[in-house]
Amino acid sequence: xxxxxxxxxxxxxxxxxxxxxxxxxxxxxxxxxxxxxxxxxxxxxxxxxxxxxxxxxxxxxxxxxxxxxxxxxxxxxxxxxxxxxxxxxxxxxxxxxxxxxxxxxxxxxxxxxxxxxxxxxxxxxxxxxxxxxxxxxxxxxxxxxxxxxxxxxxxxxxx
Amino acid sequence: xxxxxxxxxxxxxxxxxxxxxxxxxxxxxxxxxxxxxxxxxxxxxxxxxxxxxxxxxxxxxxxxxxxxxxxxxxxxxxxxxxxxxxxxxxxxxxxxxxxxxxxxxxxxxxxxxxxxxxxxxxxxxxxxxxxxxxxxxxxxxxxxxxxxxxxxxxxxxxx
DNA sequence: TTAAGTGCAAATATTTTGCTGTCAC
DNA sequence: GTGACAGCAAAATATTTGCACTTAA
Numbered sequence: 016x017x018x019x020x021x022x023x024x025x026x027x028x029x030x031x032x033x034x035x036x037x038x039x040x041x042x043x044x045x046x047x048x049x050x051x052x053x054x055x056x057x058x059x060x061x062x063x064x065x066x067x068x069x070x071x072x073x074x075x076x077x078x079x080x081x082x083x084x085x086x087x088x089x090x091x092x093x094x095x096x097x098x099x100x101x102x103x104x105x106x107x108x109x110x111x112x113x114x115x116x117x118x119x120x121x122x123x124x125x126x127x128x129x130x131x132x133x134x135x136x137x138x139x140x141x142x143x144x145x146x147x148x149x150x151x152x153x154x155x156x157x158x159x160x161x162x163x164x165x166x167x168x169x170x171x172x173x174x
Numbered sequence: 175x176x177x178x179x180x181x182x183x184x185x186x187x188x189x190x191x192x193x194x195x196x197x198x199x200x201x202x203x204x205x206x207x208x209x210x211x212x213x214x215x216x217x218x219x220x221x222x223x224x225x226x227x228x229x230x231x232x233x234x235x236x237x238x239x240x241x242x243x244x245x246x247x248x249x250x251x252x253x254x255x256x257x258x259x260x261x262x263x264x265x266x267x268x269x270x271x272x273x274x275x276x277x278x279x280x281x282x283x284x285x286x287x288x289x290x291x292x293x294x295x296x297x298x299x300x301x302x303x304x305x306x307x308x309x310x311x312x313x314x315x316x317x318x319x320x321x322x323x324x325x326x327x328x329x330x331x332x333x
Numbered sequence: 334t335t336a337a338g339t340g341c342a343a344a345t346a347t348t349t350t351g352c353t354g355t356c357a358c
Numbered sequence: 359g360t361g362a363c364a365g366c367a368a369a370a371t372a373t374t375t376g377c378a379c380t381t382a383a
Contacts, residue, residue: 045364046357047364079364104318122306127315137306143302144321147294152325153321153324155321155323160319161317163316163318202337204381224372238339242339
């Protein structure tokens with residue numbers, strides 16, 4: 016069984032989710048932030064700051080968006096625990112990639128051959144977190160799993 | 175049960191392990207590389223490039239070590255799969271932290287309160303990797319787990 | 334001997350900060 | 359109206375590259 020093709024970060028999010036989350040925390044919603052939030056929610060793959068900036072500028076609801084504003088908005092979302100910052104095994108460079116947090120936790124598999132990142136949800140992952148909480152007396156807020164290896168097509172290509 | 179205090183990256187490595195691994199792959203061993211490898215093996219906690227450089231220079235077996243040489247040696251080790259590059263949830267900055275790879279795989283827990291990083295080994299983690307290999311037809315080379323949350327002392331401090 | 338490695342300087346990539354003018358509420 | 363925000367420029371941080379000299383095998 017193949018994993019579910021390419022990751023679709025925002026597919027289960029209600030429209031305007033991030034914006035309403037921020038608004039409910041009395042965070043001011045500016046035109047620029049609205050654009051950046053929408054870009055992150057609508058992303059069909061993990062985006063880094065550069066990609067978010069490009070898409071925000073392409074969107075152009077009338078407002079321009081500066082690179083610094085992207086970083087500051089990402090910082091805001093991180094502070095409120097609304098996005099996860101991922102490294103995806105540095106398969107695509109040294110920067111960070113972002114995805115909205117409130118989804119069910121999942122792990123990322125990065126193929127060292129083709130660079131494709133796919134996702135997987137596992138009940139064992141949940142159990143593992145419970146075990147850690149219990150045995151280590153550690154209050155788990157979030158968990159990231161990044162797995163490196165080779166996908167089926169790359170293995171076949173090599174053989 | 176508390177986790178095993180601070181992580182001790184090199185404690186189970188035979189002395190000169192990295193050097194012999196590289197030598198067996200016909201990689202040239204220079205004075206500088208020997209120093210850097212020893213620093214990584216002997217580390218009692220995760221080190222970043224800066225910390226490796228400092229320790230290498232403090233060691234001073236007669237040879238000086240340049241920052242660039244540290245990065246190039248780390249690149250070499252990564253290429254040969256002999257170290258893992260970690261981000262430790264960016265709890266201590268944007269850079270990377272390194273640990274020798276050949277040890278049993280484990281996960282990292284970072285406390286969002288005090289920043290301490292501890293380790294944990296879990297059979298569930300091994301099972302999870304097996305499940306992924308089976309269900310996703312993915313050949314797992316390595317896996318990283320980073321968990322954020324609050325350790326017991328920080329929770330008590332807050333209460 | 335000589336291909337590979339080192340150090341220095343400079344470049345690149347990514348992210349943060351200071352400051353001034355602007356806008357959401 | 360005002361405190362928070364945006365944009366620009368510059369700084370800070372982390373890492374890589376070009377090139378002449380040095381060294382391990």
